[in-house]
Amino acid sequence: MIEFKQVSKIFQSDEGQVNALKNVEVSIHDHEVFGLVGESGAGKSTMLRFVNALEQPTSGEVIVDGIKVNDLKGKDLRNYRKNIGMVFQQFNLLNNKTVAENVALPLSLHKYESVLTVDEVLDFVGLADKKNQYPSQLSGGQKQRVGIARALITRPTILLADEPTSALDTSTTKEIVDVLKAAHEAYQVTMIVVTHELEVIKALCERAAILEDGEITQILDIAPPQEGKKVQQTYAQHVMEVLGGHE
Numbered sequence: 001m002i003e004f005k006q007v008s009k010i011f012q013s014d015e016g017q018v019n020a021l022k023n024v025e026v027s028i029h030d031h032e033v034f035g036l037v038g039e040s041g042a043g044k045s046t047m048l049r050f051v052n053a054l055e056q057p058t059s060g061e062v063i064v065d066g067i068k069v070n071d072l073k074g075k076d077l078r079n080y081r082k083n084i085g086m087v088f089q090q091f092n093l094l095n096n097k098t099v100a101e102n103v104a105l106p107l108s109l110h111k112y113e114s115v116l117t118v119d120e121v122l123d124f125v126g127l128a129d130k131k132n133q134y135p136s137q138l139s140g141g142q143k144q145r146v147g148i149a150r151a152l153i154t155r156p157t158i159l160l161a162d163e164p165t166s167a168l169d170t171s172t173t174k175e176i177v178d179v180l181k182a183a184h185e186a187y188q189v190t191m192i193v194v195t196h197e198l199e200v201i202k203a204l205c206e207r208a209a210i211l212e213d214g215e216i217t218q219i220l221d222i223a224p225p226q227e228g229k230k231v232q233q234t235y236a237q238h239v240m241e242v243l244g245g246h247e
Contacts, residue, residue, distance in 0.1 A: 001027055001029060001063075001064075002027070002028040002051060002190065002192070003026075003027045003028075003061075003064075004024045004025060004026050004050070004060070004062055005025060005061045005062075005063065006024075006025055006060040006061070007024040007025075007050065007059070007060035007062060008022055008024070008057060008058050008059045008060055009046055009055065009057050009058050009214075020043050020046045020214050021043045021047065021214045021215075022213075022214045022215045023215070024043075024060070024214075025216070026216060028192065030190055032191070032206055032207065033184055033193065033204055033205045033206050034190075034191070034192050034205060034207055034208065034209070035192075035193045035195065035201040035204065036192065036193070036194045036195075036209055037195060037198065037201050037208050037211070037239055038210060038211035039196060039212075039235060040196065042212055042214065043211050043213075044194040044195075044211055045162055045194055047194075047211070048162055050062045050069065051069070051158065051160060051192065052081055052084045053069050053072060053077060067080065078110070082110050082112060082154065083156055083157045083158060084156050084157075085151030085154060085156035085158070085160070085189070086151055086159075086160050086161075086162070087144070087147050087151050087159065087162065088162055088164075089162055089163035089166055089167055091140075091146070091147045092147065093135040093143055093146060094135075095134065095136060096134075097134070098131070098132050098134055099122070099130050099131055099132070099135070100118050102150055103122060103146060103149045103150045103153055104118050104153065105150060106150060106154050107153065107154070110154075112154050115155060116152060116153050116154075116155060118131070118153065121149035121153045122149055124149065124152070124183070124186070125145040125146070125148055125179055126179075127142060127145050127146065130146075139172070140167055140172060141175055141176060144172075145176070145179060148176075148180065155187065158189060158191075158192070159180075159189040159190070159191045159192075160191075160192050161192070161193045161194065161195075162194045163194060163195055164176060164180065164195070165177065165200055166195065166197065173197070173199075174203075177200055177203045177204055181203075191204075193205060201222070201243060202222060202243050206222060207219060207221055208222060208239075208243060210235075210239050212235060218236050218239070220239070220243055222243055
């Protein structure tokens, strides 16, 4: 389980203090696909970065499977991060390496007890025939599939997806959503998806938290949309309308 307990984050800017997150309290269950949805600057990516300790909260605790993440340092932190895979908005592939070399990159950084092979993960994401090509030879959707294969090769228990479809067109977005759904089913990872695209949340997630100005205003169970629902005005109500969820 991933737990945020009264988590706040304050950044310093030229204009003064920015309260990026304010007393966030939420629990994400094992093997769940959980969405973080909100407008730009709402605090979604900051929350995600707390899970892999790329950011430290100003106050509060992030606890993963009983481990206080913000207390980890050195070897303990490195070992903890080995259990987390990451899918990025802009793919983050190395252009001078082949698809196979990009996928295998995490294996050169750490030693893992149990991993998948390059061929296994490339076959899983439908890119077995692209193994020896370079990122410049791939479409945006294919690049993101390489990114997903790279994230899966270490058999992570947690998969973090930060705006995984925002750089893609509508048809390609559906393909990536399908790959992520298949990955969740095949490898039983706990998945957190950050996005402003409500249709992605609806297609992927079991629950979703709405963030507004650094605060969680609603946590929804994702359900089919209701017909004839009145158009709402606030962002939170708009999200609830599209996702058809309830508290």
